[in-house]
Amino acid sequence: MSVGSLLILPGDGIGPEVMAEVRRIIDWYGEKRDLTFDVSEDLVGGAAYDKHGTPLTDATMDHAQEVDAVLLGAVGGPKYDDLDFSVKPERGLLRLRKEMDLFANLRPAQCFDALADFSSLKKDVVAGLDIMIVRELTSGIYFGEPRGIFEEGNERVGINTQRYTESEIDRVARSAFELAMKRDKKLCSMEKANVMESGILWREVVTEVAKDYPEVELSHMYADAGAMQLCRWPKQFDVIVTDNLFGDLLSDAAAMLTGSLGMLPSASLGTPMENGRPKALYEPVHGSAPDIAGQGKANPIACILSFAMALRYSFDLGEEADRLEAAIEQVLADGKRTADLLGEEGVTPVSTSGMGDAILEAL
Amino acid sequence: MSVGSLLILPGDGIGPEVMAEVRRIIDWYGEKRDLTFDVSEDLVGGAAYDKHGTPLTDATMDHAQEVDAVLLGAVGGPKYDDLDFSVKPERGLLRLRKEMDLFANLRPAQCFDALADFSSLKKDVVAGLDIMIVRELTSGIYFGEPRGIFEEGNERVGINTQRYTESEIDRVARSAFELAMKRDKKLCSMEKANVMESGILWREVVTEVAKDYPEVELSHMYADAGAMQLCRWPKQFDVIVTDNLFGDLLSDAAAMLTGSLGMLPSASLGTPMENGRPKALYEPVHGSAPDIAGQGKANPIACILSFAMALRYSFDLGEEADRLEAAIEQVLADGKRTADLLGEEGVTPVSTSGMGDAILEAL
Numbered sequence A, B: 001m002s003v004g005s006l007l008i009l010p011g012d013g014i015g016p017e018v019m020a021e022v023r024r025i026i027d028w029y030g031e032k033r034d035l036t037f038d039v040s041e042d043l044v045g046g047a048a049y050d051k052h053g054t055p056l057t058d059a060t061m062d063h064a065q066e067v068d069a070v071l072l073g074a075v076g077g078p079k080y081d082d083l084d085f086s087v088k089p090e091r092g093l094l095r096l097r098k099e100m101d102l103f104a105n106l107r108p109a110q111c112f113d114a115l116a117d118f119s120s121l122k123k124d125v126v127a128g129l130d131i132m133i134v135r136e137l138t139s140g141i142y143f144g145e146p147r148g149i150f151e152e153g154n155e156r157v158g159i160n161t162q163r164y165t166e167s168e169i170d171r172v173a174r175s176a177f178e179l180a181m182k183r184d185k186k187l188c189s190m191e192k193a194n195v196m197e198s199g200i201l202w203r204e205v206v207t208e209v210a211k212d213y214p215e216v217e218l219s220h221m222y223a224d225a226g227a228m229q230l231c232r233w234p235k236q237f238d239v240i241v242t243d244n245l246f247g248d249l250l251s252d253a254a255a256m257l258t259g260s261l262g263m264l265p266s267a268s269l270g271t272p273m274e275n276g277r278p279k280a281l282y283e284p285v286h287g288s289a290p291d292i293a294g295q296g297k298a299n300p301i302a303c304i305l306s307f308a309m310a311l312r313y314s315f316d317l318g319e320e321a322d323r324l325e326a327a328i329e330q331v332l333a334d335g336k337r338t339a340d341l342l343g344e345e346g347v348t349p350v351s352t353s354g355m356g357d358a359i360l361e362a363l
């Protein structure tokens, strides 16, 4: 049975390696569960630039608009540091987010039991941690105009613009409230309303949306205090909603705190397409890790869990997602560890593909 | 001997309580060391709003421009949450920073040995930690125009502008390199040059300034990766330089990680005045903590250490600063702890003024 179409964009660095393991999982679903995906693969980021002189061709962009889900590895690397801003690898990813209008970026920060020792935080601070950060992804200072480097008098000035409309805030707030309803019904919104007018509007709109979700306990926190509280006692949070830039920093910090960075997936969702499925892109939270690329050291789990999120959110295959996640828990409980997770006693080191083997076996 | 003039602005919340202890220390210097300060005191923040309808009067602003150093407690509190943006307590502090042109905000993130257990991080990750974050304080999105909430079509839009000129980046970078020269000669600059043009200019200018400091090892990091690395292994850093908004989040996170938040001072420095002393404002990193205000629970040490920084940077009394810092170490080693630092075995709880007593005794 064909369940839908999937565009795979491995990207740069460890992207292709971890994605190769996802492909094996996808094949397994076709062979063993009769769930076949109409898979295509293309280039993004530095890889696309190397071939086409642009980090995302129009053809790839068009294709991404048509599929049920995009699965992305990672983009970027020092090789591209000196490229002009307009063709940097990141622009490919940002164009996908923007043109697909993927406004809600779901970033779970979850501590896997078997890995709690890996956190730089004390075990009781992180064990069992499970929070969800909802980051606005298509607006704010990432995309606001005017932007650029301009001459002014005798010198240059660098300008970027934070811009949020009420409707942009409204829709991402609704996504966050919906998620909170399915979880512990607690939502914390973070901005700098004490310093930024865009933060004031943010707080106002979120407070307004809250009226439609009377069961959810809403709180507000300045983003700097939020950064502190995430470091101090992250378990105080359930769902966090915040803007594009604060979300970038806060979700990365939260992911690192779990000790499970190589394990964390993300989903970026837009509005429903004609077939009712939301526009969607899935990617691991970790970056392209150019320093370990091509050495079989990368942990494919974050990317595989991103595929699990696709099963759940795009293909309505929640049970299959559960199955895949359970297989991964199993493998971790058995002590299999990629290079990023070594250090404990009594674990078995495995390579990127060794981890893929183990997960397939557990499936 | 009169060593210079000091304007004390206790502000809101626990500000007045912790400042009362500083005044006792100042008196001690006059009586026992013949070092007298020409001290005046005034209102800022909510306290100023309550009396004058503005978080900082012009008269206070003028006075701040004339003194050798300003010592501030903290501003803000829920009581003022619904005030119009233009008269919020924070505007008083921001006006001081801007009009005094205090472009370099020095925020040490230091872990006090006696308090390493207080961190949510594992002891080996934080014990002995000593980094310095230099945050640009007078520009960026805190002050850029246009800003505000505007009508656009049928809805409102919140706008803030990140703006950095080359000379603004140059001068704060130089402060950071100077500090690095006096420390471990390592500087890490953080921005989002992969996403923001203002970050590209930031990176370019810092790289240019580095030519004047060939002994300092300069690195660059994206701010989200910086947030991660601060959480993972903060000891990799010596001095960090970053912009106003990133500095707000990153320095707060770093301060919290040390476990010594109630202990951390900060200095905000501008250009030299006629007498050769820099324009300067000193304040604790912690906020106004309205929840514990007036209960004798506040830790006055961050504010007292801010005065120690004033001794060092404004009054050229480095040895006296050392003496004061040593007295504080002594008191901690003796096991005296304010309410924020209780929990260990064998320590002696003290009130805010009890901590002041102990420090005076150690002096």
Ligand SMILES: CC(C)[C@H](C(=O)O)[C@@H](O)C(=O)O
Binding pocket: A075, A076, A090, A093, A094, A248, B194, B195, B224
């Ligand atoms: C690669 C980069 C453009 C991106 C961002 O800043 O959003 C990344 O840090 C992320 O968080 O997905």
Ligand SMILES: CC(C)[C@H](C(=O)O)[C@@H](O)C(=O)O
Binding pocket: A194, A195, A224, B075, B076, B090, B093, B094, B248
């Ligand atoms: C009180 C507030 C305006 C201030 C800031 O955002 O700069 C505070 O968070 C700080 O870091 O000093």
